[in-house]
Amino acid sequence: MSDTQTYITAHCCISSGEIFKNGMLLLNDKTGSDTTGFLLSAYKYFNVDYPKFYKMDNLCKLGFLSVELLLEGRRIAEEYSPETVGIVLSNANSSLDADLNYFQTVKNIPSPAQFVYTLPNIVIGEISIRHHCKGENAFFVNDRFDAGFMQFYVQDLFGRKRINACISGWVECLGEEYKAAVYLVENRPGKEALPFNIDHIHQIYEIANGEING
Amino acid sequence: MADLKQQIIAQLNLKDLKPEDIGDDQPLFVEGLGLDSIDALELIVLLQQEYKIKLANAEEGQDVFRSVRTMAQYIREHQPKTV
Numbered sequence: 622m623s624d625t626q627t628y629i630t631a632h633c634c635i636s637s638g639e640i641f642k643n644g645m646l647l648l649n650d651k652t653g654s655d656t657t658g659f660l661l662s663a664y665k666y667f668n669v670d671y672p673k674f675y676k677m678d679n680l681c682k683l684g685f686l687s688v689e690l691l692l693e694g695r696r697i698a699e700e701y702s703p704e705t706v707g708i709v710l711s712n713a714n715s716s717l718d719a720d721l722n723y724f725q726t727v728k729n730i731p732s733p734a735q736f737v738y739t740l741p742n743i744v745i746g747e748i749s750i751r752h753h754c755k756g757e758n759a760f761f762v763n764d765r766f767d768a769g770f771m772q773f774y775v776q777d778l779f780g781r782k783r784i785n786a787c788i789s790g791w792v793e794c795l796g797e798e799y800k801a802a803v804y805l806v807e808n809r810p811g812k813e814a815l816p817f818n819i820d821h822i823h824q825i826y827e828i829a830n831g832e833i834n835g
Numbered sequence: 836m837a838d839l840k841q842q843i844i845a846q847l848n849l850k851d852l853k854p855e856d857i858g859d860d861q862p863l864f865v866e867g868l869g870l871d872s873i874d875a876l877e878l879i880v881l882l883q884q885e886y887k888i889k890l891a892n893a894e895e896g897q898d899v900f901r902s903v904r905t906m907a908q909y910i911r912e913h914q915p916k917t918v
Contacts, residue, residue, distance in 0.1 A: 675848040729883055733876035734848070 625779045628814035629821055633691040633764035634681060634829035635663075642690050642830050643813070656799050660686060675746060676734060678719040679799065684710065684744035684792040687801035693828075695788055697805075698753035707756035707784040708745045710773050710803075712793035715741045715762045742813065744792055756784050766791045766802075768822040775806055776817065791826060802829035836907050843903070846881045847874050859904045861884075877898060882906075888913045 636639045638659055638660040638725055640648040648666055650659055660682040672683060697706055719738040737743065742760040749755065757778050763770070771789060778784045778821055790803035802825050806817050815821045840854035843863075847870065861867045870913060878900055882888040888910065899909045908912070 672849070672851050673849045730880050732880065733873050802855055 625776070625808060626810075627776060627779050627806050627808055627817040628810045629817050629825070630634075630807050630809075630811035630814045631691050631802045632802070632825045632828075633694075634800075634802045634825065636800040636802075636829045637831065639831075640686075640690065642693075645829060647693055656794065656797050660799075673747075678714060678716075678722065678735070678738035680712075680718055680792065680794040681738060681743065683745045683794050683799050683801050684803075685747050687713070687790075687792065687803045688748045688752070689790065690789055691803050691805055692752060695805075697788075698755075701785045703753050703755040705756050705783070705785040706752075706754040707775070707778055707787040708748055708754055708758040709771065709778070709787060710741075710745060710759075710791045710792050711761040711762075711763055711766065711793060711802045712741065713762065714793060714795045716743070718795045718816075730765045738810050748788065752788075763780060766826050768819045768826065772817065772819050772822055776798065779806075779808055784792065793827070800829050802826045836903055839907055839910070840903055842885055843878070843882055846877050857903060858883075860902045863900055863902060863906075878906070882910070886910050886914050888915075 631643055634710060636653070638650045638652075640663060648663060650662060654662060656679050660679060664682070664685055667690065669686070674685060675686060687797070716739050723732065723735040723739050742758070743760065744759055745758045747759070754779060758777055759774070761770070763810070775787050775789050778787065785808050787806045788803060789806055792801045792803065793799065804825050836859055837854050841864065842854050843849070844854065845859070849868070857868065864870045864904045875896055879890055879896065890899065899905060
């Protein structure tokens with residue numbers, strides 16, 4: 622393990638109709654919308670202008686929106702060399718949500734637009750295109766969120782000088798269950814930055830579980 | 836052509852667009868609507884689903900999908916005759 626100092630400089634959580642940025646509630650939509658409806662209303666609520674959003678599957682929409690809010694006001698690929706901005710994400714159900722939707726179309730004429738989302742790392746691609754990130758990336762599929770592994774992997778990338786900033790966390794969507802807990806890790810401390818360690822990752826993930834005082 | 840434009844919008848999830856936003860001769864790809872290669876595949880699916888037309892070869896696509904007008908013309912010429 623390297624001794625490179627790293628910090629969580631922002632975090633964003635989306636689950637159960639709620640969106641938090643750095644622990645502050647930004648949106649509380651308890652209208653009972655389904656996942657698709659909620660993600661679309663959040664897209665409109667935050668005035669995001671990115672027409673490709675409509676074409677994405679729900680996993681990508683969730684990842685895209687959470688990172689959009691995470692990086693709001695930042696130009697991460699200009700602040701750092703794009704090749705040193707990494708993305709490391711994880712979830713439990715991979716792209717199963719898109720896989721099932723694609724499977725439905727196979728019975729008739731397979732949909733190319735749905736097929737392209739049948740890999741979980743496509744969400745990394747969508748985020749990379751939007752924010753011009755070209756650094757190391759990986760999408761891990763684990764039974765449950767493993768803060769220890771995620772901290773070790775990302776810290777190792779910093780230690781090897783492969784990255785100077787990293788978008789990391791959990792992006793999960795299957796049917797009407799969705800949860801994103803993403804955070805930005807940098808090797809420069811920002812205002813109100815948290816040391817990048819397992820405890821702080823856990824605290825962020827707990828916000829997505831409804832534990833707001835983490 | 837308005838129906839075809841509506842079908843294109845639905846098939847490609849272009850929810851910000853209305854049929855009247857798409858010009859009859861506006862290029863569909865690159866400098867026009869900015870469609871990509873996956874959209875091209877979706878247009879092939881649209882022809883098949885809605886009009887029972889299969890493109891004879893993929894190279895035809897460049898001419899067929901040049902604009903809504905060229906698509907409509909291709910559909911008129913190739914749609915199976917109903918008895």
